[in-house]
Amino acid sequence: MEIEYYIKEFKMKIYICFLILAGLAFGCKKSEFVLDYSGIKPVMIIPNGNWPSKSPYEPQPSDSLFGVQQLKLYARFSYATPLDKPAKVTFKEDPTILDGYNAKWGTNYKALPAGAYRSATLELDIPAGVRQAFIPVQVFPTQFNGTDDYLIAYTISSAEDQIIGANAKTIVFTIKGQ
Numbered sequence: 001m002e003i004e005y006y007i008k009e010f011k012m013k014i015y016i017c018f019l020i021l022a023g024l025a026f027g028c029k030k031s032e033f034v035l036d037y038s039g040i041k042p043v044m045i046i047p048n049g050n051w052p053s054k055s056p057y058e059p060q061p062s063d064s065l066f067g068v069q070q071l072k073l074y075a076r077f078s079y080a081t082p083l084d085k086p087a088k089v090t091f092k093e094d095p096t097i098l099d100g101y102n103a104k105w106g107t108n109y110k111a112l113p114a115g116a117y118r119s120a121t122l123e124l125d126i127p128a129g130v131r132q133a134f135i136p137v138q139v140f141p142t143q144f145n146g147t148d149d150y151l152i153a154y155t156i157s158s159a160e161d162q163i164i165g166a167n168a169k170t171i172v173f174t175i176k177g178q
Contacts, residue, residue: 042079044089044159045168047132069139071117071173073154075124076132078165084128088160091122091135097153097172109151109174116143117152139175150175 075089098111119137126133144150156169 041163042077042083043165044156044162045076045078045165046156046171047074047076049168049171069141071137071139072134073137073171074132074134075126075156079131082129082131086128087126087162089124089126089156090158091124091154092157094153094155094170097170098151101151101172109149112150112152112175113144116140
């Protein structure tokens with residue numbers, strides 16, 4: 001009697017598994033369609049952009065650097081493939097972010113002194129067939145006070161014939177003195 005009960009229970013489990021398998025195999029079929037991305041344009045972004053914070057609950061951007069001698073200003077197309085033509089992206093230093101950053105996070109960062117950094121240009125040429133490039137910004141740690149904390153921010157101001165992503169166009173670099 002006990003063996004018959006287990007056989008009946010085993011058959012029931014197999015039956016239930018078969019029904020689940022049939023439901024999964026045939027229940028998810030849908031008409032297949034091809035997405036048309038032909039009208040979508042690429043967007044120019046700073047891939048590691050960190051200002052403004054994307055969420056009110058996000059922690060303070062902490063790209064704090066100490067002793068770094070080069071910052072990299074990246075620009076990238078948020079697109080599946082690179083463009084078939086070159087693009088020019090122009091960055092601008094954005095000193096207005098300093099006050100907003102200090103107010104939001106209750107910090108006391110100072111503007112990085114003009115003699116403490118240098119960039120040959122703030123115009124970036126991204127060649128055809130390439131999705132991302134960067135501009136080097138040289139930092140001279142000996143030119144600023146080692147006990148203060150500094151901030152420098154850059155924003156994409158223009159991207160030749162391209163849309164600029166509003167939520168990923170600014171990066172804040174915080175530089176710790178000590």
